[in-house]
Amino acid sequence: MYAFIWRKLPFGLAGKLTGSVLLAAATVALLWYVVFPWAEPLLPFDDVQVTQDSGVPGDPAGGGDSVPGDAPAGDDHDLPYDTDQNNTAPPSPNR
Template identity: 40%
Template sequence: MYSWMWSKLPGQWPVKLIITLIIAVAVFFLLMEVVFPWVSSMMPYNEVAV
C-alpha cells in the first residue's frame, strides 16, 4: 500500500517526503480534533458513578 502511495505522489523523493509528512500531520490533526473526541463521547467511562 505504501509503495503504491509513494509511486502516485509527484516529484522526486525529497518532494514526495515533504508531501508525505504534510499528509501524515493532516491525518494526525484530523484524528485529534474530530475523530477521537467523537469516539470519546461514546465511551462508557464517561458515565462513572461512585
C-alpha cells in the same frame, strides 16, 4: 498501499518526503480534531459511579466504629476462598 502512495507523490525524493509528512500530519489532525471528539461521548472513560455513603475508605456505609480486618458476624473468613486448600505438601526441590 504505501508503495502506491509513494509512487503517486510528485517532485522526487524531497517532494515524496514532504508529501509523506503532510499526509501523516493531515491524518493525525483529522483523528485528533474530528474522529476522537466524535467518539469520546461513546466511550466509558469518564463514567465513574461512586456509591459509598461515607467519605472514609473502608468505612461501612452506615458508619460506626469498625476495625479494618474485622469480619462480619457469622463469617469465618475475610477472603472468599480457602487459603489452606491445596497447601498440604511443599513443592518438590528437584524441579
